[in-house]
Amino acid sequence: MKQREYGKSARHQLKAPIYNTLVKYIQENRLRLHMPGHAGGRGMPKVFQDMASYDFTELPELDNFHLPRSIIKRAAKLLAETAGAQKSFFLINGATSGIQAFFLSLRNMQGKVLLPRNAHQAFFSGLVLSGAEPVYIPAQTDEDTGVAWGVNRQDIAEALEKHADLEAVFLVSPNYYGTCLNVRSIARMTENHDAVPLIIDEAHGGHFVFHPQYPEPALQQGADAVVQGLHKTWPVFNQGACLHTGRLYKRDKQLGQAVGLVSSSSPSYPLLASMDYARAFLSENGEGLLEQALKSSQCYKEKINRLPGFKLVQEEWEKHEEITGTDPLKILIKMENLSLDGFQVGRILREEFKIEVELQSVNVILAMMSMFHESQEWQKLYEALEKISLRYLGARKRIRVPAPPMPKQVVNPRSAWLHTKTLVDLRNSRGCVAGELIAAYPPGIPCMVPGELINEEIIEYLLWLRANCLQVHKAGGESGGKIWVLDGAI
Ligand SMILES: Cc1ncc(COP(=O)(O)O)c(C=O)c1O
Known part of the structure; x- marks a missing residue:
């Protein structure tokens, strides 16, 4: 199978310095006279104890998150190599903290930044913390579902033309629904515009690097830097995330300092070890798992799309020339000629079929599959939808979801x-x-x-x-x- 250069699994990629050191450390069974107060899991329910045994503080042999010199530094280097990045930083407070760090490391923190109007609320915490002045690009919204699928390059070009003094261009790709922008062509635009840094919120795209048939990662398309919420698609605990910077990114040092500013002084070692282990695990197994998931996706998306009453949405969005691809693991389904709305479908899936979807809304549901879901689990979703389709086929008064307005910013x-x-x-x-x-x-x-x-x-x-x-x-x-x-x- 063809593998992209940057996702390649060299032998040393199979090492997991943080995880392996913790395992060794636990085996030595030292008396824990340090934080955290559970001293290795005491006073905790049994199910927490295994994980708590990994829950150390920054002891001499375990490196320091804020000044990495040994295992955290080595693990970050391996992470960077996997992503094809110049430099990578672990994040312990989610992709949110990475977005905040970008704002806090701008050359002029109170300068102008270009933002899509459908950016996650993490961007707005970045604006409040930094004092930056937002210049919004309107979100393009699907009329039927009210869902924002992306932004137009023409709007970006016009904003670049109008604002010569931008500090950064922030965009989101893939978005929450898995839809990817043409980062390569946008990168050419920003490059020609005084090389203003193009920073991509790739919170939902950390797995792309491991399989060539998934959308191309933003960094390889020329983004200057990206943030990834690894916990969203990797086998990693919640809040595990990272930043990657590209070859030409000039503010690595300031970015590292800003990560320190928004991070706890008590980093979770189970969290760090889970990211480190996952990187090694996926270097070896990611491509195979994603291959299997891709096959399931192709098979079941087709089957779901044939069910009366349901229609896949992303296939329609891909007709927009702005969209270059979709994460095959995000299954966005619209109710069409079904007597139920998305909330009702979500409730039936939950209560009757014990299936919990990621999102339910007025006209859509979003099933978020992972590389670990097996074909019988895809089948379970399909069979549940088939039953709902048979039972509830019929007209419903269509609710048109209004597009969110774009109010005028009058105060910073x-x-x-x-x-x-x-x-x-x-x-x-x-x-x-x-x-x-x-x-x-x-x-x-x-x-x-x-x-x-x-x-x-x-x-x-x-x-x-x-x-x-x-x-x-x-x-x-x-x-x-x-x-x-x-x-x-x-
Ligand atoms: C597109 C996008 N960016 C950023 C975030 C923030 O990520 P985190 O929850 O890891 O802080 C989210 C969270 O859902 C998101 O959907």
Whole structure:
């Protein structure tokens, strides 16, 4: 099988310095007179104890996350080699902390950054922490499902033309639904634009590097740096993530310092070891597992698409010239001619078939498969959908999901965050400036960011979200139909 150069599994890639050192350390059975307080799992339920035995602090032989010199340094080097990166950094607070670190390592932290309007809320924490000024590129939204599939290159080109003083261009590829942008051609655009760094949120694409028929990783397409949420697609504990920088990235040092700023001083060794082990494991087994998963995906996507009442969405999106591919493991299914909506399908899958999907929404569900799901598990999903299709085929009043509006930013997000605020009734908030972040969950894409002008359109949209059962997460906490707005800006 053809293998990409960068994912190649050289013999030394099978080593896992952090994991192997911990195993050796445990075998020596030293008396633990150090943190954490469970001293190797005491006072914990039995199921936690195995993992707790790996839960060390930064002892002399276990290196230091904030100043890596031995095993963490070696493991990061192996990680970089796997990804074809110049340098890699482990993250212990999720991809979110990597995105924050990029913002905190900008040359001019308060300068302008280009952002897609459908960026994850982690970007907005980056804006608040850094004080950067966002320049938004509108998200392109599928009319039928209301899902944002990506951004247009033309919009990027126009924004680059208009803003000569950008500090960075941030984009998301693949998005939460697995859809990938043409990073190669965007990289050419940023390269020609004073080489402004192109930073890709590749939170959902960490596995691409291990198989040539999965979408091409962003770094190989010319991105300057990427963030990957390894816990999303690798066999890694939640919050395990990493950053990779490319050959031409000039701010590795500042990025490393910024990672330190947003990371705990008590890094989880089980988490670090799980990333280290997973990299070695996938170097050896990733291609085979992904090959099997790809075959299952091809087979079952076709079968699901033939079921009356269901239609795969990504296949339609691939007609957009902006989209260069889709992660075969993200199965986004639209209800079409089914008397149920996505919430109802999700509930039946959960309650009757004991299948829990990643997302259920008005007209869609998203099943997130992994390289570890076996064909009988794909079959289980298929059979459940087949039963639902037979039982509930029939017309339903179609609900058109409105595209999220793009409110005007009138106050910088950080200034808005720091401003004093008042809680007002959402219906009476027209003309006020938002003081909090509001996002529909999942996947956590904000529709209102601190500093944005509240108009009738956004009020209608937020009321629509509430009325249609979408979970609305507010940074200011639950406040019963009210919204925090900036004082004095009413
Ligand atoms: C596209 C995208 N970027 C970033 C994040 C943040 O990742 P994490 O949960 O690892 O902090 C997510 C989380 O779902 C995401 O979907």
